[in-house]
Amino acid sequence: MSDVSEVLVYNKDNPFPAVISENRILNKEGSDKDTRHVVVNVAGIGHRYNIGDSLGVFATNERAKVDAILACCGFTGDERVILPKVEGKVRIADALSSNLTLSQPARKFLDSLRGKVTDDDERVHLETLTDPENRDEMKEYLLNREFHDILEEHPSARFDPQELVGQMRRLNPRLYSIASSSLVFPEEVHLTVAPVRYTTNDRERRGVCSTFLSDRAELSSTKVPVFVSHSHFGLPEDDDTDIIMVGPGTGIAPFRAFLQEREKKGAKGRNWLFFGDRSEATDYLYGDEFEAWLSSGLLHRVDLAFSRDQDYKIYVQDRIREQAAELWAWIRDGACLYVCGDAKRMAKDVDNALRDLLMKEGGMSETEAADMIKVMKKERRYQRDIY
Numbered sequence: 001m002s003d004v005s006e007v008l009v010y011n012k013d014n015p016f017p018a019v020i021s022e023n024r025i026l027n028k029e030g031s032d033k034d035t036r037h038v039v040v041n042v043a044g045i046g047h048r049y050n051i052g053d054s055l056g057v058f059a060t061n062e063r064a065k066v067d068a069i070l071a072c073c074g075f076t077g078d079e080r081v082i083l084p085k086v087e088g089k090v091r092i093a094d095a096l097s098s099n100l101t102l103s104q105p106a107r108k109f110l111d112s113l114r115g116k117v118t119d120d121d122e123r124v125h126l127e128t129l130t131d132p133e134n135r136d137e138m139k140e141y142l143l144n145r146e147f148h149d150i151l152e153e154h155p156s157a158r159f160d161p162q163e164l165v166g167q168m169r170r171l172n173p174r175l176y177s178i179a180s181s182s183l184v185f186p187e188e189v190h191l192t193v194a195p196v197r198y199t200t201n202d203r204e205r206r207g208v209c210s211t212f213l214s215d216r217a218e219l220s221s222t223k224v225p226v227f228v229s230h231s232h233f234g235l236p237e238d239d240d241t242d243i244i245m246v247g248p249g250t251g252i253a254p255f256r257a258f259l260q261e262r263e264k265k266g267a268k269g270r271n272w273l274f275f276g277d278r279s280e281a282t283d284y285l286y287g288d289e290f291e292a293w294l295s296s297g298l299l300h301r302v303d304l305a306f307s308r309d310q311d312y313k314i315y316v317q318d319r320i321r322e323q324a325a326e327l328w329a330w331i332r333d334g335a336c337l338y339v340c341g342d343a344k345r346m347a348k349d350v351d352n353a354l355r356d357l358l359m360k361e362g363g364m365s366e367t368e369a370a371d372m373i374k375v376m377k378k379e380r381r382y383q384r385d386i387y
């Protein structure tokens with residue numbers, strides 16, 4: 001008998017089989033948004049997560065889409081296929097469910113399909129679509145369709161199982177900012193998830209992982225393979241350092257964790273939160289918790305920006321501009337600034353507001369303000385977790 005005890009290390013290559021123990025809508029009745037508080041039970045994962053880390057989640061595709069593809073191709077689901085980086089042969093039904101992306105088909109799929117259809121109308125349609133002169137039309141066609149839509153529109157196509165899976169990209173895990181502190185919840189990871197839902201080609205579409213977490217994973221039973229993705233985003237080492245947190249929408253997630261951790265550690269540094277969403281009455285995510293922390297003194301300030309409570313938009317960067325003098329005093333005295341959430345618009349606008357603040361309140365030129373931002377980033381006094 002060997003006395004060497006085996007230590008299981010869970011990571012991206014060997015994810016931990018977690019279950020979801022809570023899935024609650026954070027928006028109040030009457031909201032036109034749906035943001036979820038998802039609690040993932042990670043008891044047994046064997047290591048702690050740090051503040052600022054994200055949770056990687058491997059989702060499965062919707063069963064109806066898998067079935068639609070199998071039906072279109074005349075497969076039973078038991079046909080075996082070989083996948084890159086996967087050992088042995090896999091049932092095609094399992095590959096379509098767990099390993100492959102069933103949305104965002106590429107042009108090469110249309111090219112391949114052209115050689116697989118036996119119906120003349122279908123072939124002519126594909127020849128027209130893939131004609132270089134019709135590039136824009138083809139792009140638009142692909143943008144609005146998933147694999148099963150295209151197969152349904154070309155019922156005469158006959159693919160070999162291996163050829164079909166060769167057209168699809170790997171299904172990658174998605175990351176979610178962790179919204180809890182492991183000092184407070186050692187066996188749980190809390191997430192703030194916005195289920196992605198939209199319509200194209202008159203069909204309702206659902207983001208794979210966000211709706212796996214919000215709609216398909218059954219509480220306490222569905223195994224959800226997860227791993228902790230470590231990050232450079234995190235609290236200052238010195239608990240006396242003041243922090244300013246800017247996190248509209250799901251961007252609020254890591255700051256709930258920051259505050260839980262700072263409360264638990266009795267950190268003396270002051271905490272200032274900027275949060276924004278659509279409407280105060282329905283979309284003040286974790287509002288009760290933040291108001292309680294404001295009353296207890298853990299939160300020094302909360303500045304809220306509800307974009308749709310008036311007939312013009314108010315965003316977090318507007319609140320930053322309003323509070324420029326006070327913010328400059330905090331930053332000048334060493335506060336760290338954190339931004340989390342939308343990368344495309346919000347983070348850029350907040351960055352501009354910061355630059356303007358340094359110029360207006362700090363008396364800097366545009367170049368000096370840009371240099372100061374660089375220095376703050378280098379010294380990890382300005383950190384962003386944006387997506």
Ligand SMILES: Cc1cc2nc3c(=O)[nH]c(=O)nc-3n(C[C@H](O)[C@H](O)[C@H](O)COP(=O)(O)OP(=O)(O)OC[C@H]3O[C@@H](n4cnc5c(N)ncnc54)[C@H](O)[C@@H]3O)c2cc1C
Nearest residue numbers: 174175176177192193194196198207208209210250253387
């Ligand atoms: C570090 C990090 C932290 C993150 N933290 C969080 C978090 O705390 N909470 C959170 O909710 N998310 C977070 N995300 C985003 C998350 O990882 C996923 O990207 C998100 O949930 C969407 O994944 P999905 O699988 O549900 O959607 P997918 O299946 O990947 O679908 C998304 C795709 O759908 C298409 N699409 C979306 N909307 C439309 C539309 N209106 N019209 C046409 N096409 C559209 C786009 O091509 C888009 O890329 C984070 C990302 C990163 C990198």
Ligand SMILES: NC(=O)c1ccc[n+]([C@@H]2O[C@H](COP(=O)([O-])OP(=O)(O)OC[C@H]3O[C@@H](n4cnc5c(N)ncnc54)[C@H](OP(=O)(O)O)[C@@H]3O)[C@@H](O)[C@H]2O)c1
Nearest residue numbers: 194196248249250276277278307315342343345346349387
């Ligand atoms: N990069 C991405 O692909 C990305 C990033 C984040 C979220 N999302 C998706 O968006 C959906 C909801 O996400 P969410 O709840 O996190 O956030 P959200 O709904 O996009 O936004 C939260 C708040 O930010 C406001 N906002 C819009 N533009 C802004 C800007 N330029 N600067 C500052 N604030 C701005 C919104 O106002 P208005 O809506 O009233 O304008 C709203 O009040 C989800 O489907 C999510 O997956 C996508």
